[in-house]
Amino acid sequence: MASSAVHPQRIAFLGTGKIGEALLSGLLRAGKRPAEVLVTARRPERAAELADRYGVTACTNAEAAKLADTLILAVKPQDMGALMEELGPHLVPGRLVISAAAGIPTRWFEARLPAGTAVVRVMPNTPVLVDEGMSVISAGSHATEEHLRRAEEIFASVGKALRLPEAQQDAATALSGSGPAYFYYLVEAMTDAGILLGLPRQVAHDLIVQSAIGASVMLRDSGEHPVKLREAVTSPAGTTIAAIRELENHGVRAALLGALEAARDRSRELASGGK
Ligand SMILES: NC(=O)C1=CN([C@@H]2O[C@H](COP(=O)(O)OP(=O)(O)OC[C@H]3O[C@@H](n4cnc5c(N)ncnc54)[C@H](O)[C@@H]3O)[C@@H](O)[C@H]2O)C=CC1
Numbered sequence: 449m450a451s452s453a454v455h456p457q458r459i460a461f462l463g464t465g466k467i468g469e470a471l472l473s474g475l476l477r478a479g480k481r482p483a484e485v486l487v488t489a490r491r492p493e494r495a496a497e498l499a500d501r502y503g504v505t506a507c508t509n510a511e512a513a514k515l516a517d518t519l520i521l522a523v524k525p526q527d528m529g530a531l532m533e534e535l536g537p538h539l540v541p542g543r544l545v546i547s548a549a550a551g552i553p554t555r556w557f558e559a560r561l562p563a564g565t566a567v568v569r570v571m572p573n574t575p576v577l578v579d580e581g582m583s584v585i586s587a588g589s590h591a592t593e594e595h596l597r598r599a600e601e602i603f604a605s606v607g608k609a610l611r612l613p614e615a616q617q618d619a620a621t622a623l624s625g626s627g628p629a630y631f632y633y634l635v636e637a638m639t640d641a642g643i644l645l646g647l648p649r650q651v652a653h654d655l656i657v658q659s660a661i662g663a664s665v666m667l668r669d670s671g672e673h674p675v676k677l678r679e680a681v682t683s684p685a686g687t688t689i690a691a692i693r694e695l696e697n698h699g700v701r702a703a704l705l706g707a708l709e710a711a712r713d714r715s716r717e718l719a720s721g722g723k
């Protein structure tokens with residue numbers, strides 16, 4: 449998925465933690481020149497470490513606001529209010545502001561930035577680290593087609609990028625933003641099950657991870673509905689149906705419906721940078 453077609457513009461990451469660094473590394477892999485990338489962090493040692501590791505330039509939020517054409521905001525929703533206070537007075541008109549924060553709507557940023565600032569809301573996920581990210585992109589009220597294309601160019605360089613109406617961002621956050629965590633959780637639980645069945649931990653891990661990779665590639669490439677793929681594994685009176693009966697008895701399908709609803713609701717609660 450990585451391409452070398454990233455726009456020759458200066459991009460700043462404000463708050464370069466887990467997702468910020470994942471995006472930064474992906475963008476550099478995709479061909480973005482380190483000289484065109486700025487990073488900020490709360491702790492100066494962290495910014496210096498990133499500058500050292502990636503060859504990018506560490507700076508303050510105020511400097512980033514003046515120097516960068518595109519600012520990618522990747523602090524926690526709870527820290528976004530403080531970041532806006534630092535940025536607002538320094539932001540030069542004409543900049544593109546991309547927020548990766550869960551929950552916070554574009555209108556919240558527009559109310560805190562110079563009038564007319566283009567804001568794009570993006571929900572990426574951590575597989576951007578391996579160029580298999582899923583990023584959902586929505587325009588704020590001053591973002592033009594050109595701004596959306598610039599955001600798409602950044603996120604499509606590290607996986608898939610999909611435009612959706614902003615009203616669907618909280619749902620997308622529950623599905624793809626948090627999604628990788630659900631799969632890791634399943635792998636962790638199934639590895640424990642392997643240990644219960646007497647396998648060494650590493651063997652159990654390898655069996656489950658390769659099964660997950662095989663199943664993912666089939667889901668992506670076969671064109672078959674997941675039900676069909678599952679039916680092909682489920683032999684009459686066999687082992688798989690015995691396991692599925694247990695999953696149904698424990699309400700795993702209902703638990704997933706409730707879990708994703710809870711994630712969507714939490715995203716909504718974060719709308720005002722809430723606690
Ligand atoms: N981790 C994930 O999988 C995803 C996270 N997000 C969003 O990305 C944002 C960051 O999440 P994570 O990377 O998980 O959190 P994190 O805590 O790893 O990263 C946030 C970073 O921002 C820094 N920071 C806080 N205030 C700052 C300031 N004023 N100036 C400069 N740096 C500052 C923190 O020191 C920290 O390093 C959140 O808004 C989250 O909703 C979105 C998609 C996926």
Ligand SMILES: O=C(O)[C@@H]1CCC=N1
Nearest residue numbers: 549550621625626627
């Ligand atoms: O857990 C969170 O709030 C962030 C947003 C999506 C994934 N991680």
